[in-house]
Amino acid sequence: MSATPTADAPRPTADLPDPAPPAGPTGHGAVAHGATRAGRLSWWRGDAGEGARRNLGLIGVLVVLIVIGIATRPDLYGDSRWVWENVLTILKLASVVGVVTVGMTFVIIGGGIDLSVGAIVALAGVWATTLATQSFGAGGMIFTALTVGLAVGLVNGVLISYGRLVPFIATLAMLVAARGLAAEISDKQTQVSNNTTINDIAAAKLLGIPLLVYILAIVVAAGWVLLNRTTFGRRTVAVGGNPEAARLAGINVKRHTVLLYALSGLCCGIAAIMLTAQATSAQAAMANLYELDAIAAAIIGGTLLSGGRGTIVGSLLGVIIFSTITNLFAINGLSTEAQNMVKGGIIVAAVLIQQFQFGSLTRFLGRNRPTAAKV
Incomplete structure (x- = not known):
């Protein structure tokens, strides 16, 4: 039986203001900080942070490769000057394939594949080093290589989108046709580049760094901006993720696909000039298996x-790993x-990780996550 309140009993305090929360680490500041930290952890563990986690893992792979190099050749890695020159050598080795990989990344994110990139590089390089083309100077050679790469990429895109x-199948056929045309133009001979401006691209350095590395950096930066900061990039992800949904959203999927393959061809044209400068020549057999290196990276x-997901930075790290x-x-x-066997194993491992990382593993962890006991 409850007692009835009397006149002397204390009044309820519901109309009084709540006491101020204690200051210091247990106040609102701590709560906000905890919420921010929880949000960051949620982002890191979720799909949004997957790219950052993968890139960090790729950097870890590079560190492991460096450690292996130090362990196997301490005599070389003990020389700091040699180490710096070796880093530049790796970046220079990665430059041509890296430019091709940027275009390939866009194509794959858009839901396609391009097996003809190596052949396009060869055709563009051979066409740019004919005697007729070289008579127009360095500008004519560069213009020819870029135009040939762009034109072949457009043909690929039209065959795939409208054909x-x-x-x-389309890019495999182009691989054979482009190699054949390059052999026909060069008469199966190696064409020497006599233009010193083109040849100096491979030898030139700026602030001690090869010009080829700067070209790679410019292409990668442009690709990153195009993919992450433009409507073109958002449409690429949409087309690769769900073409029908992209079409219903008002995206011209066919035209966009043509543009993706044209972009890949343009990158091949740039790579053709870089590779021609390195070899001071061009032939139909150049850039052999570049398509596999680009896809693998x-x-x-x-x-x-x-399709539907990918990063330019991740692709660049993939190229550097293979070059290392x-x-x-x-x-x-x-x-x-032995090197090819190791590369093949890495490719298989990467595909398996992609297949199970967001499917079986996520469901497994979800099923086995401990839950609070019900009262």
């Missing part, structure tokens, strides 16, 4: 083969066959 050919960098592996095998005198 409704499967990207694999994009996959290692986190680009989904099914090549360099590591070279300084240790190991065979190319």
Whole structure:
């Protein structure tokens, strides 16, 4: 039985203001800080932070490769001047394939594939080094290489978008046709570049860094901006993720696909000039298997083969990893066959990680996450 309140009993204090929260680490500041920290952890653990986690993992792989190099060749890595020159060598080795990989990354994110990039590089390089083209000087050679790459990329895009050919078949056919045309133009001979301006691109340095590395950096920066800060990039992700939904949202999927392959061809044209400068010549067999290196680098960098997701920075790290592996095998005198086997294993591992990371593993962790006991 409850007692009835009397006149002397204290009045309820519901109409009085709440006492001020204690100052210091237990006040509102701590709550806000805790919420911010929880939000950051949620971002890091969620899909939004997947790119950052993968890039950090790729940097970890590079560190492991460097440690292996130090352990196997301490005599070389003990020389700081050699280390700096070796870093520049790796970046220079990665420059041409890196430019091709930027274009390939856009194509794969858009839901396609381009097996003809190596052949396009060869065709653009051969066409740019004919005697007729070289008579127009360095400007004519560069213009020819870029135009040929862009034109072949447009043909690929038109065949796939409006001819409704499967990207694999269309670009495979272009691979054969472009190599054949390059052999026909060059008469199966190596064409020497006599233009000193073009040849100096490979030898020139700015602030001690090769010009080829600057070209790679410019292409990567432009690709990053295009993918992450423009409507074109958002449409690329949309088309690769769900073409039908993109079409219903008002995106011209066919035209956009043509533009993606044209962009890939343009990157091949740039790479053709860079490779021609390195070799001071061009031939139909140049840039052999570049398509596999570009696809592998994009996959290692986190680009989904099914489309809809990928990063330019990740692809660049993938290229650098493969170049580092090549360099590591070279300084240790190991065979190319062993190097290719290691690369193949890395590609398989990367695809398996992509397949299970967001599917089976996520569901497994969800099923096995401890839950609070019900009262």
